[in-house]
Amino acid sequence: VVGSEMVLGDGVKLKVLHAGKADQGTSKENNESVVLKVSYGEIDFLLTGDLEKEGEMVLSEMYPDLLSSEILKVGHHGSRTSSIAPFLDRVKPEVAVISVGRRNRFRYPSQGVIKRLLTMNCQVFRTDISGCISIKTNGQRLHIKSWI
Numbered sequence: 001v002v003g004s005e006m007v008l009g010d011g012v013k014l015k016v017l018h019a020g021k022a023d024q025g026t027s028k029e030n031n032e033s034v035v036l037k038v039s040y041g042e043i044d045f046l047l048t049g050d051l052e053k054e055g056e057m058v059l060s061e062m063y064p065d066l067l068s069s070e071i072l073k074v075g076h077h078g079s080r081t082s083s084i085a086p087f088l089d090r091v092k093p094e095v096a097v098i099s100v101g102r103r104n105r106f107r108y109p110s111q112g113v114i115k116r117l118l119t120m121n122c123q124v125f126r127t128d129i130s131g132c133i134s135i136k137t138n139g140q141r142l143h144i145k146s147w148i
Contacts, residue, residue, distance in 0.1 A: 011139070013039045017063060018055065030076055031055035037069065041139020044069035046091055048082075051075035056087035067091045070142070071135060074098045074117075078109025078126075088116055095123045095135070095144065102128040 033049025131148030
């Protein structure tokens with residue numbers, strides 16, 4: 001249920017920010033993505049699925065003070081229809097992970113998205129370049145590892 005929060009153990013919290021069409025108010029299937037915020041200690045992960053700009057705007061309006069997260073799983077493979085500046089300004093990610101296939105026919109991620117993230121001094125990890133990306137935290141620090 002949207003807005004629900006669960007404690008998963010050891011202080012890990014999961015909050016459902018979005019869960020499909022009925023809550024979204026947009027017509028694109030990508031904006032039906034489940035969006036989760038996972039928190040542990042001082043570290044927050046925002047997992048946006050395939051969300052695009054319309055969904056990002058809705059989230060920004062619904063949760064103006066809740067989106068801030070150290071780690072952002074970038075929506076819609078970093079396409080030009082995602083990761084809009086107002087949304088990124090709310091999230092303020094330190095680390096962005098873009099799940100994207102190597103040599104994909106859509107040429108994701110968009111260079112505009114990459115530029116927006118880098119301008120924010122955000123570290124960007126892409127699965128097409130780095131392969132698997134593992135992020136671990138003790139609630140205070142991050143340990144990021146990638147391998148192909």
